[in-house]
Amino acid sequence: MSPCVAPKQTVLSVDDSLISQQLIKRALDNRYRVLLADNAVDALTVISQESIEVLLLDISMPGIDGFELCRTVRNLPRFKHLPIVMVTSRDTEADRQEARMAGASGYLTKPCEPERLKAVMGRLLSPLPETN
Template sequence: MALIFYAEDDALMGELVQATLMDAGHAVGVLGDGEDALRALRRRKPNLAIVDMSMPQMGGCELIKIVRRDPDLYDIPILVLTARRSKEDEEIARQAGANGYLRKPFEPERLVSMVNQLLEWAEKRSAPKPPEERTV
């Protein structure tokens, strides 16, 4: 089970994603905009953040850039889940620091798969390395 924060201003989409990921065994908090999400990230660091690109107050790209510059948050994996469909939008999100990009509407199985892949990648990345054997 992973703790996931989802920044999304559409309540129905928030409920759909939350239910999908909770059914997959994760704990999911939904936050209504980028500013709320940033406050929540600073209070309790999740295993993964999912952000929409278009939100009031602070959009997804701005949130990602702030997270990537924060020494306490920079290593949180971030998945963008957005209705923006162009390759240019995806490139902008990736340049800001997104680790994954999924377009709405989405297949629930695809969302769960991407979330699990990002969580696995983050776990492998942060796993301590075994001590090196030394010969005397």
């Protein structure tokens, strides 16, 4: 990496849908370093090895769902303030409330427009300073 290029902030997207993963990666890739996981166990491995600034979680996944993964991550002291956004096709008030109780910082419903996702990311992350 050249010294005049600021490192990209890292986002981890956890979703068992390859199509959703590709849409999120395509929407954010030019501005963020996007890591992908398709289950909770892999996601926990990634966050233990990488420094991430935002966690995007689907709710409906086999095994450990997004609510449980959100609670698990929130219970780890180093991730107490990590922005966690649910990105899901579930759109009931009960789901939104459970996400808040699990510790989610935000909630987006799929299909998620790229501009809306970018706007949420912009609110959650302060931009890195440009270096020239």
